Amino acid sequence: MIEINDTCAEDPPQADAFRMILIVGIGTVVCTIGIVLNSFLLLSFRRLDVFRSNLLYLFLLACLDILVELCFMLIFPSSLVWDFFRVEFLYTCWHFYIKYVSTVGQVLIAASTLLIVAASFERYICSLKSSIQFSPQRRFLFISIVGTCALFMKGSVFFELELQALPHCPPFQNLRLDLSEITRRYILVVKFSERYKTIWMFWCRSIFNVFLPFSLLLILNSLTISNLNKLHINGFQSVLVENRCQSSATASSTSEPLPDNVSCRPLLGPSITSSTINSFASSDQMPTLLRRNSEACAARRRKRDATRTLAALITIYLLTNTLNLLITIMEFINPDVLGSLGEGWTYKYLADLSSVLTISSTAFRLPVYFHCNGDIRAQIREFAKSCFIDQTEKKKLKKLTMPISSSSSESVL
Numbered sequence: 001m002i003e004i005n006d007t008c009a010e011d012p013p014q015a016d017a018f019r020m021i022l023i024v025g026i027g028t029v030v031c032t033i034g035i036v037l038n039s040f041l042l043l044s045f046r047r048l049d050v051f052r053s054n055l056l057y058l059f060l061l062a063c064l065d066i067l068v069e070l071c072f073m074l075i076f077p078s079s080l081v082w083d084f085f086r087v088e089f090l091y092t093c094w095h096f097y098i099k100y101v102s103t104v105g106q107v108l109i110a111a112s113t114l115l116i117v118a119a120s121f122e123r124y125i126c127s128l129k130s131s132i133q134f135s136p137q138r139r140f141l142f143i144s145i146v147g148t149c150a151l152f153m154k155g156s157v158f159f160e161l162e163l164q165a166l167p168h169c170p171p172f173q174n175l176r177l178d179l180s181e182i183t184r185r186y187i188l189v190v191k192f193s194e195r196y197k198t199i200w201m202f203w204c205r206s207i208f209n210v211f212l213p214f215s216l217l218l219i220l221n222s223l224t225i226s227n228l229n230k231l232h233i234n235g236f237q238s239v240l241v242e243n244r245c246q247s248s249a250t251a252s253s254t255s256e257p258l259p260d261n262v263s264c265r266p267l268l269g270p271s272i273t274s275s276t277i278n279s280f281a282s283s284d285q286m287p288t289l290l291r292r293n294s295e296a297c298a299a300r301r302r303k304r305d306a307t308r309t310l311a312a313l314i315t316i317y318l319l320t321n322t323l324n325l326l327i328t329i330m331e332f333i334n335p336d337v338l339g340s341l342g343e344g345w346t347y348k349y350l351a352d353l354s355s356v357l358t359i360s361s362t363a364f365r366l367p368v369y370f371h372c373n374g375d376i377r378a379q380i381r382e383f384a385k386s387c388f389i390d391q392t393e394k395k396k397l398k399k400l401t402m403p404i405s406s407s408s409s410e411s412v413l
Contacts, residue, residue, distance in 0.1 A: 002162065006176075008169035015084035016345075019352055024077045027356050031069040034363025038062045038069075041366045044383040048375065052136050054306055055376075057119040058369065060143065064112040065362035071105030072359050076352075088171050095163055095175040103158040111150035112362070113213045116317060118142045120220040123310050126303070127227035153208055210328045214321060221314045228307055302375065309372040316368065320361040324354040 041062045050059040075098065082090040122142070126132050162180040166173065327350055330338055338347040369376045 002164055004164050004166060006164075006166060008166060008173045010173045013083060014348075015080040018349065019080055020084055022349075022352050022356060024080055027352075027359065028073055028077050030356065030360050030363050031073050034069045034359070035066055037363065037366040038066045040383070041369065041380070042066075044376070044379045047382075048379055054119065054122065054134070054139070056136075056139060056143070057115055057122075058309075058365075058376075061112055061115055062365070064108050064115070065365065068105060068108045068112065068362055069359060071101050071108065072355070074101050075105060076355065086172065091172060092175065095177060098177060099158065099161045099163060102161065103155065106154040106157050107150050109358075110154045110209055111146055113209065113317075114146040114150055115143070116313060117213050117216050117220075118146050119310055120217055120224070120314060123307055124220045124224045124227070127224045127231065127307070129231075153205060206328050206332070210321075210325055214318065214325055217314045218318060221311055224307060225311065228304075305373045305375065309369055309376075312368045312372050313365065316361050316364075320357040323350065323357060327351065327354055 042059070045055065045059050045062075048055055050056050078090060078094050079098075081087060082094060122134050122139070126134065160180055162178050164176040164178055166176065168174075327338070338350075341347060342349075366380070370380055371377075
């Protein structure tokens with residue numbers, strides 16, 4: 001914090017009834033629900049080997065979501081509360097911690113976005129071939145790269161903000177948050193500052209934090225689903241081919257002629273007919289084949305659940321960040337139009353709605369995991385049962401045993 005002798009001027013009011021309802025009301029409720037659900041999710045993960053599976057991404061994402069939701073409540077609702085209700089203590093505290101909390105929040109948001117991209121990339125690589133698996137060492141390497149990139153892209157926010165103190169001014173005018181020397185125009189570094197402000201703060205961050213992740217997730221999600229559909233068709237064809245060969249061996253041993261539609265050649269999509277499928281469905285060897293491949297089926301189910309979970313996660317991210325993408329595009333094309341709509345209030349409302357939508361995607365991941373992933377669903381049910389049902393049964397048992405103990409003591413007396 002630096003002291004300056006500048007003219008005292010109070011900032012225009014930033015809070016109104018709509019923003020209080022949207023940010024303080026809805027935003028705080030959403031963040032509170034998100035903290036509770038993500039904490040519950042972390043506790044449910046404690047019995048799973050998350051550090052050796054792709055659930056590591058979801059575990060870390062839940063940790064980041066809790067911190068992002070805390071930062072959101074410290075930044076946005078707090079600023080509107082002190083501005084609307086004129087709380088001087090909160091005004092002073094907000095100006096002292098905003099530089100640190102804002103930097104942490106920006107880094108966490110970038111890290112969570114890149115973490116989803118890394119998980120999507122791993123799922124895409126695994127979808128190319130069913131035998132491809134990522135080792136835990138490679139997964140930790142990806143996560144380290146994600147953290148480094150997030151810190152590099154957003155860590156400089158700490159050096160771009162500066163708290164200025166005006167001790168000669170009255171309350172609500174004695175503190176001012178402004179851009180630091182590196183981003184403001186200065187006599188010796190005016191060209192560098194303008195380039196830094198325009199190229200790095202706006203262009204590079206908008207591209208690497210908004211446009212590029214949005215595009216990569218959209219492309220990777222589409223390619224992964226396409227590859228898995230191909231693997232599903234090829235896997236079904238391989239089962240039919242193996243069963244054909246076994247049927248051929250059985251028929252040759254019994255010297256019975258094979259049906260015309262049975263051969264050991266590889267099957268193409270158009271050659272699979274309903275009569276072919278029905279002939280193998282009624283085969284005596286099909287139950288044996290299914291029992292023998294039960295473990296493979298379980299592995300495919302887990303991979304399918306992981307893909308469904310990630311696809312739903314990406315879809316929610318894309319939907320909740322679409323408004324942010326549109327606002328960023330408008331800032332690229334003509335930022336003056338946004339500032340002129342409704343004397344700037346429309347732009348503030350859209351930015352607030354974008355923030356609430358973005359934070360809502362972090363708050364409701366647990367219902368997505370519960371619906372899409374069988375392993376996580378089983379762990380959540382088991383943890384919920386141990387927390388609520390078992391506690392209720394213990395209380396009932398305690399109530400039942402209390403009269404027995406009292407009556408027995410009376411009989412002794």
